[in-house]
Structures are given as C-alpha cells and as structure tokens.
Amino acid sequence: MKVSVFGCGYLGAVHAACMASLGHDVVGVDVLPEKVDALSAGRPPFHEPDFAELLQRALGTGRLVFTSDSAAAADATVHFVCVGTPQRRGENAADVSHVDAAVGSIVQVLKPGDLVVGKSTVPVGTASRLADTVHAACPGAHLVWNPEFLREGHAVADTLEPDRLVYGVGTGDAHEETVVVLDELYATVLASGVPRLVTDLATAELVKAAANSFLATKISFINAMAEVCESAGGDVTALADAIGMDQRIGRSFLNAGLGFGGGCLPKDIRAFMARAGELGADQALTFLREVDAINMRRRVRMVDLAREECGGSIAGRRIAVLGAAFKPHSDDVRDSPALNVAAQMQLQGASVVVTDPKAIANAAQRWPDLQFADTVEEALAGAELVLVLTEWPEYVELDPAEAKRMVGEARVLDGRNCLDADAWRSAGWHYRALGRPRA
Numbered sequence: 012m013k014v015s016v017f018g019c020g021y022l023g024a025v026h027a028a029c030m031a032s033l034g035h036d037v038v039g040v041d042v043l044p045e046k047v048d049a050l051s052a053g054r055p056p057f058h059e060p061d062f063a064e065l066l067q068r069a070l071g072t073g074r075l076v077f078t079s080d081s082a083a084a085a086d087a088t089v090h091f092v093c094v095g096t097p098q099r100r101g102e103n104a105a106d107v108s109h110v111d112a113a114v115g116s117i118v119q120v121l122k123p124g125d126l127v128v129g130k131s132t133v134p135v136g137t138a139s140r141l142a143d144t145v146h147a148a149c150p151g152a153h154l155v156w157n158p159e160f161l162r163e164g165h166a167v168a169d170t171l172e173p174d175r176l177v178y179g180v181g182t183g184d185a186h187e188e189t190v191v192v193l194d195e196l197y198a199t200v201l202a203s204g205v206p207r208l209v210t211d212l213a214t215a216e217l218v219k220a221a222a223n224s225f226l227a228t229k230i231s232f233i234n235a236m237a238e239v240c241e242s243a244g245g246d247v248t249a250l251a252d253a254i255g256m257d258q259r260i261g262r263s264f265l266n267a268g269l270g271f272g273g274g275c276l277p278k279d280i281r282a283f284m285a286r287a288g289e290l291g292a293d294q295a296l297t298f299l300r301e302v303d304a305i306n307m308r309r310r311v312r313m314v315d316l317a318r319e320e321c322g323g324s325i326a327g328r329r330i331a332v333l334g335a336a337f338k339p340h341s342d343d344v345r346d347s348p349a350l351n352v353a354a355q356m357q358l359q360g361a362s363v364v365v366t367d368p369k370a371i372a373n374a375a376q377r378w379p380d381l382q383f384a385d386t387v388e389e390a391l392a393g394a395e396l397v398l399v400l401t402e403w404p405e406y407v408e409l410d411p412a413e414a415k416r417m418v419g420e421a422r423v424l425d426g427r428n429c430l431d432a433d434a435w436r437s438a439g440w441h442y443r444a445l446g447r448p449r450a
C-alpha cells in the first residue's frame with residue numbers, strides 16, 4: 012500500500028520504517044529539514060535500540076523516503092498522523108496544534124477513498140472534530156483513530172508485535188471498508204495473532220489515555236507504599252515482589268524509586284484531567300492529581316536524602332549522578348526525574364557531575380549549567396556521594412569494589428532500587444534507597 016506518515020519523531024520515524032519493513036511504500040513527512048536529512052541518510056535523530064538497522068534496511072529497499080514537502084504524500088492512500096501533543100505552556104491541557112497542522116497538510120492532498128489514521132495521543136473529542144475537517148475537505152475520504160502504545164526503548168518491537176491494535180471508527184466513516192483497509196495495512200502483524208479491537212472514535216482516544224493513566228497510577232501506588240515503608244521500616248521491593256505474585260496485580264510497573272518521567276505519562280495524565288474538567292467529569296479523575304503529586308514528591312525526597320547523607324547540606328559537595336535519561340535505553344531527557352534531581356542539587360550548591368551512556372548531548376542542551384562526564388569513571392572520581400538515577404545495565408552491573416576505589420567517600424543512593432544492596436554493603440558502601448530499610 013502507499014502510505015504517508017506525518018511527523019517523524021520517536022513515533023513517526025519508527026512507524027514509517029516499520030510500515031516499509033512490512034512491504035508498504037512509505038513517505039515520511041516532517042517540517043524539520045535536519046530531521047529529514049538525518050533520516051534520509053539512515054541516521055536516527057534519537058537513540059532507539061534496533062531502529063538504525065531497521066531504518067537503513069528500509070531505505071535500502073527504496074520503499075522508504077523522507078521529505079519536508081507534504082505534496083509528496085499525494086500518491087499515498089493512507090495518511091498517518093504521528094506528530095507530538097506536548098503539554099501547553101503554563102497549563103495542564105495538551106497542545107494539539109501540531110495535529111491540526113498535520114491534518115491541515117493532509118487534506119490538501121486527500122482523494123476520495125483515502126484514509127487518515129490518527130496515532131498521536133489526543134484529548135478525547137479531537138478525532139471527531141478532525142473527522143469533520145476531513146469530510147468537509149474531501150467527502151469521500153475517511154478518518155480513524157488508531158492509538159499507539161509503543162514504549163521508548165522498545166519502539167520497534169512494540170510497533171511490529173504490539174499487545175493489541177485498536178481501531179476507532181466514527182459513524183459515517185465507511186465502517187466495513189475502513190476496517191478492511193487497516194487489516195490489510197497490518198496484515199503481517201495480525202497474522203501473528205495480535206488481537207484487534209474496533210471501537211468508536213471516543214473510546215479509541217480514551218483507551219490510550221486510560222492505559223497511560225493506569226500505568227502512572229501503578230507506579231505512584233508503589234511509590235506511595237515506599238513512603239509508608241520508609242516510615243514503618245518496611246522494604247518496598249519485597250512488598251512489590253509479594254503483591255506482584257498475585258496475578259490480578261502483576262509485578263510489572265511496580266518498581267519503586269524516582270517515579271515516572273518522559274514525554275508521555277506526566278503530560279498525558281495532566282491532559283486527561285484537563286479534558287475531563289472540560290467535559291464536566293473532573294471528579295472522576297481527581298485521583299490523578301494525587302498520582303502526579305506522589306510522583307513529583309519522589310524527586311524532592313531524593314534530594315532530601317542526599318542532603319541527609321551529607322550531614323544537612325550539599326553545598327560544595329562533589330556528587331556523582333549516574334543517569335540523565337528518563338529511563339534506560341533512551342536518550343530522551345524530557346521531564347527526566349534524574350536530571351530534575353541533578354539540577355535541584357546543583358541549585359542547592361552541590362558540585363554535580365552527571366553521566367549517561369546516551370543522553371549527555373540532550374541533557375547538556377536542556378541544563379547547560381550542569382557538569383557532564385563521558386564515563387562513569389570520570390563521574391565517580393573523587394565523589395563524596397553517588398546517586399544512581401537511571402537503571403542503565405552498565406550501572407546496575409557496576410562492580411561495587413572497583414567503584415569504591417574511584418570515589419572519595421563510598422556512599423550510594425539507589426534512586427531506582429536497581430542495585431544489589433547486599434553486594435554494595437559487603438563491598439564497604441553505605442547504601443540507601445527509597446522505600447527500603449537503612450541497613
């Protein structure tokens with residue numbers, strides 16, 4: 012099939028390359044020429060495991076091109092909307108201006124029978140408004156909402172082997188024909204047994220908001236338990252293991268620590284609350300305010316713990332921070348809890364040195380005042396306190412005895428409950444973590 016993908020960020024670039032790998036002819040459109048140039052040259056503008064190989068293979072087949080000229084989408088019959096919906100400045104609501112602009116470009120090239128497929132995370136009601144725009148511009152074209160559930164760091168696998176596909180189809184959008192087109196697009200994915208659900212537009216939009224809200228709630232739940240464990244002398248990791256064995260609860264997304272960040276969960280729960288408020292359903296989501304508050308408290312608590320460990324003040328103390336990305340296997344630092352903590356400590360007078368295997372360039376752009384080190388060795392050299400804030404495998408697997416020889420004082424705060432506490436203690440480290448007993 013001939014496919015266009017509007018927006019070539021984490022979602023769009025991966026989606027475009029995956030669609031090409033499934034055998035479709037794909038044109039990726041992005042307004043940023045530098046992104047188009049990098050992708051056309053087979054250079055991913057972000058770190059994502061397996062993506063570079065997939066991109067280069069797809070470019071090699073000639074079935075994938077990138078451009079900033081939206082007219083190049085004229086041959087396509089399926090047009091994906093993959094642009095971002097960031098939080099509006101000074102507000103909780105999502106900024107859908109990029110989605111509106113993408114659909115504005117798509118309608119210029121629409122032909123009867125074409126399908127516009129929204130994948131961006133949007134406030135409920137957006138798809139139905141955009142369906143009207145599409146019908147007004149080209150009465151024979153249709154719009155569906157097909158939310159994306161990929162995680163950064165697993166984007167390729169999540170796109171090619173998702174847990175499920177959701178098609179939101181509006182009334183008057185040629186229900187049967189539309190589902191047939193989407194089934195053809197995803198034929199290979201469906202053939203491997205991936206379930207697909209067909210819903211109305213609003214439900215499809217809500218599925219995405221609800222899924223991210225549930226994940227955020229799970230993380231904040233376990234972090235709330237971590238707070239209680241700290242007061243009561245319990246161990247939140249043992250607690251998570253024990254409750255996670257109940258199949259109704261499940262162990263995943265119960266890792267207590269610094270909490271969630273990134274370009275999705277924080278802004279999505281806020282946008283969901285804002286939209287529920289507009290719909291008169293704000294009471295239904297007031298719990299998400301608490302989920303957000305618990306999450307933000309983790310960052311403050313981490314800095315408090317660092318201060319406690321330094322005898323009441325971190326001013327002038329040399330602190331090593333391992334991790335800048337919002338999670339491992341990503342170079343994304345949007346709303347990164349690790350960088351937030353590093354910056355707070357720097358603002359309180361500490362001499363902070365941050366390292367990360369992939370995210371230093373992005374982190375330095377966002378926080379130019381912080382000091383960055385390319386290697387763990389440089390970051391640890393002479394440190395009086397070490398904070399592990401992103402659970403990259405290279406930090407989890409650090410040899411505590413070797414690390415001890417590099418630092419000034421062997422004190423470590425495990426912000427992700429990812430280190431082997433016993434091993435670090437036996438190597439002579441003073442080890443502390445959020446939600447776990449002192450020794």
Ligand code: UGA
Nearest residue numbers: 159160161162163230264265266270271272273275337338
């Ligand atoms: C999230 C969702 O997981 C995806 O399904 C969704 O498609 C995506 O948002 C999106 O809306 O586009 P992502 O932001 O890539 O994906 O990252 P997650 O793996 O969900 O992690 C989010 C944050 O939660 C990270 O900061 C991570 O460190 C934190 N986290 C995760 C915890 O603190 N504890 C956990 O147990 C799990």
